[in-house]
Amino acid sequence: MKEMTRREFLKGMAAAGAGVAAGMAAWPFGGARASEELRISARGAFVRQRGEGFARVRAISLEPGFRIQGGAAATDAFKIELTNVRAGRLSFSGKGVETADIRESEGTVVLRANAAQPGGAVLETAYNPATGERLNFIAFSDTHLGADGATEQFARVRRQVNLRKPVFVVNAGDNVDVDEPAQWNVFETETAKLEAPLFTTIGNHDSYLSTKLYRERMGNLYYAVNCGNTQFLMLDNAQKHNDATLRMDGPKPDEQWEWLEEQLARPSAHRFVFFHFPVYGNRSMLDPMYVRNTTFEEREKEVERMIGMFRKAGVEYVCYGHKHSARREEIEGIIYIQLGGGGAPPDRTGERDLNFVHFFVDEKGARDYTVHIHSEPGEIESIEFCELRETLPVGAKEPIIVHGVAGDRLVAVEPELKILSGPGTLEAGGVFSADAPGRTLIGCSHGGLYIEAMATIE
Numbered sequence: 001m002k003e004m005t006r007r008e009f010l011k012g013m014a015a016a017g018a019g020v021a022a023g024m025a026a027w028p029f030g031g032a033r034a035s036e037e038l039r040i041s042a043r044g045a046f047v048r049q050r051g052e053g054f055a056r057v058r059a060i061s062l063e064p065g066f067r068i069q070g071g072a073a074a075t076d077a078f079k080i081e082l083t084n085v086r087a088g089r090l091s092f093s094g095k096g097v098e099t100a101d102i103r104e105s106e107g108t109v110v111l112r113a114n115a116a117q118p119g120g121a122v123l124e125t126a127y128n129p130a131t132g133e134r135l136n137f138i139a140f141s142d143t144h145l146g147a148d149g150a151t152e153q154f155a156r157v158r159r160q161v162n163l164r165k166p167v168f169v170v171n172a173g174d175n176v177d178v179d180e181p182a183q184w185n186v187f188e189t190e191t192a193k194l195e196a197p198l199f200t201t202i203g204n205h206d207s208y209l210s211t212k213l214y215r216e217r218m219g220n221l222y223y224a225v226n227c228g229n230t231q232f233l234m235l236d237n238a239q240k241h242n243d244a245t246l247r248m249d250g251p252k253p254d255e256q257w258e259w260l261e262e263q264l265a266r267p268s269a270h271r272f273v274f275f276h277f278p279v280y281g282n283r284s285m286l287d288p289m290y291v292r293n294t295t296f297e298e299r300e301k302e303v304e305r306m307i308g309m310f311r312k313a314g315v316e317y318v319c320y321g322h323k324h325s326a327r328r329e330e331i332e333g334i335i336y337i338q339l340g341g342g343g344a345p346p347d348r349t350g351e352r353d354l355n356f357v358h359f360f361v362d363e364k365g366a367r368d369y370t371v372h373i374h375s376e377p378g379e380i381e382s383i384e385f386c387e388l389r390e391t392l393p394v395g396a397k398e399p400i401i402v403h404g405v406a407g408d409r410l411v412a413v414e415p416e417l418k419i420l421s422g423p424g425t426l427e428a429g430g431v432f433s434a435d436a437p438g439r440t441l442i443g444c445s446h447g448g449l450y451i452e453a454m455a456t457i458e
Helices: 006-012 016-026 150-163 181-191 212-218 255-264 296-313
Strands: 039-043 045-051 054-059 065-069 078-083 090-095 097-103 108-113 121-127 135-140 168-171 198-200 223-227 230-234 270-274 317-320 327-331 334-338 355-362 365-372 382-385 397-399 402-406 409-412 416-421 425-427 431-433 438-446 449-457
Touching: 039 054, 065 078, 078 121, 090 097, 097 121, 108 121, 135 150, 150 181, 150 355, 181 212, 198 230, 230 255, 255 296, 270 296, 270 365, 296 334, 334 365, 365 402, 382 438, 382 449, 402 438, 416 425
Parallel strands: 054 078, 135 168, 168 198, 230 270, 270 317, 317 334, 365 409
Antiparallel strands: 039 045, 039 065, 045 054, 065 121, 078 108, 090 121, 097 108, 135 355, 223 230, 327 334, 355 365, 382 402, 397 431, 402 409, 416 438, 425 431, 438 449
């Protein structure tokens, strides 16, 4: 696909409705009138597609749920495809819903619902961590999928992400290059190859015309993801066409602020915030070029209010993208992480800026590692294990993660691993299966470098 500038795209589209209509027509199960009589309400999810006796529901949480209530079109065999989930980690409860198929590799669960029964069908889910599983997740930004060269760039990031077996993945905006249906199709095809649920925030490239396509494809403009005692707030500071504000378009400009106050009042041991535009510096919420429909003084007050709320609620991390380069700084107790390019064409995300951030959260607290994809020949000085635990429970499956060290940069590598002694086996992708008690010595080599580590299984 030929890459378009924003000006070319806007000039070529007579109206937003043309692109939206084209996207809707391309979807299967376009929606017969009879099925419109069914009412589907979702929690932690949204209805992505609907048709006669069928709906596809995309999760935007780890524990989605829904209710189906029918009118004349109600059926006792309504089919639901629940996507973007850790299919093998969910347990199901409710009424009138049964599991038909679990496609773990696709992140999809197929269910049959009896929408004709009194009160309709209700599904609730619970996320059940695997034995020994820690909360770890990966974040990047600015994939710009649909632009020339972006797919190849993203594939390099995706491979490294999948090797690390995260619980979920975050893309902090500019998911596509231009918000038109063909590019969203590319985005969905390429991100479906991630082996974990993907949660996104909206970026300015996702909303040049409106937020309609983003909402149809990815769901809510702002939402919360909860995992154990940790809260993740996915916010929208990009939907006003580069206005870089939390105020919303439409008749309820303070709607997101009110929701945010409610979420921050909920108890949580750890809090992370994601949105697209940086908070400080150039091309940020405080850059005069993005201050429209208000004064700079009012924008300063807005940012001060937001950061004050974050500090009061104990937010540990604020993460964003937009600038296609990595940066980390701590200001008055909050760690600000500018996520580097998770893809995008090479002319906008250079080799040294192609990276992602790997987070871990457990009893030791929250930690982050910025991992770069590219290194120059001979640049890697040493290799090191990342977060390899000294003690593992029997039954745990631990991804063996190794970083190359190149000066002050961590670099993604694919080392050779070997069990030198003790119990356990190595599975595909470098996953250590702790299948019996004992002490295991693991060896690792890459590019002439070698390290060992001992793990105790009990």
